[in-house]
Amino acid sequence: MYDAVEEFLQSQINLIPIRYSYSEIRKMSKGFKDKLGEGGYGSIYRGKLKSGPLVAIKMLGNSKANGQEFINEVATIGRIHHVNVVQLIGFYAEEPKHALIYEFMPNGSLEKYIFSREESIPISIEKIFEISLGVARGIEYLYRGCDVQILHFDIKPHNILLDENFIPKFSDFGLAKIYPTNDSIVSLTTARGTLGYIALELFYKNIGVVSYKANVYSFGMFPTWVYGQFSKGNDIELEDALEEKKKIVKKMIIVALWCIQMKPSDRPSMKKIVEMLEGEVECLQMPSKPFLSSSPVRPTGDVGDNLNSTSSSFQ
Structure with missing residues (x-):
């Protein structure tokens, strides 16, 4: 070696x-x-x-x-x-x-802000949204902005570092793979990444081919209970939240749910995701239920991302 x-x-x-x-x-x-x-x-x-x-x-x-x-x-x-x-x-x-x-990233990883139960680490809804948008732009750059496409394969809050201004930066490319920009299908012999963030097609070949949509899935990881809350017409509980903050949260959740669709073809592209996050929540539609009730593996932890019900518009 x-x-x-x-x-x-x-x-x-x-x-x-x-x-x-x-x-x-x-x-x-x-x-x-x-x-x-x-x-x-x-x-x-x-x-x-x-x-x-x-x-x-x-x-x-x-x-x-x-x-x-x-x-x-x-x-x-x-x-x-x-x-x-x-x-x-x-x-x-x-x-x-x-x-x-x-x-050096003085504010550490995103993981300690969104999973920590310590009240001493506050972060606003607006800042979380800015971080989400920055992460989406970073993934889009890795796919379309380089002379090659770079698939990270370990996208999770632990590997998103924050600088002094809370600008998110991808780290830990140890599992990454480089492919020519004209290759849409990725060849892998084994699944790679962290359980709970790995796209299902890396385990089940009949779901779809492995592509950059695997990164889309990882980006979208959010608690799956949110889908049930919104499908019933309930609002997520936000103490003393203004209407504008509720819109931001709803937008991120809808986008997240699109990203974790089981079939890669049903997930939006990162370009579309950026457009969705930058657009108005009223223009977004709720996607189909992300997981089949009989699905043998249901990722645990966080999930997220989403949009249009027509998969052809996500390519």
Whole structure:
């Protein structure tokens, strides 16, 4: 795997991120003293560049999988620059260690704001909507804005980081795949991603082919009980909420429900999703029930996204 990593790096003629030495990494992290998090990939530490900006340093483990994750990260975000994708500043690649250096996101991940029960982490409905729109634009860019299409395959609140202005940025491209822009069907041997966010076609081939619509599904994850609430004509309980806030919430829920339609062909494109979020809620229609009652796997956790009942308009 280390040979594969080095061969990959040598093949990247126009590589933008800087290659650092281990001593430079250790110095910018002050001896890896300030740990920000830890996972199956390794550990993340706070660091600081000589020029002043703070960075997040992801030290990868020694497994073959982490070697492939390193290649995926550098191959994807190492070649693009977008306001809704975290910037890869540099890397370290010498046996037996690998490291990735990203811009520092002071407000952490979206997960702690929408799943936390702590009252000390407030976030407004308007801000959640802005974040949702930013995430949608980021996914659309990965699909249509690059010279290739990048499928993330692990879109979830944990991998959406927030900068000082709460602008959302995609991170963790370890499971990502790159395809030519003219390829609409993706070839995968196994399902990839996090349970509860993986599109059903990755498990059940008879539902439809695997495509960028799998990312649409992940974007739409919201609690499934909302569908029942709205189909009965009930409003979501929002204490002291103004009518405008209720409209924002309803819009996000309707869009979310469209995104989690079982068949990929029934889900809107990311371009359509952005249009829906930017448009008026009165123009949106409620989609069909996202899951069949006899469906053998019903994702747990959050879900979301949606629009028109005519699948041809979503392509």
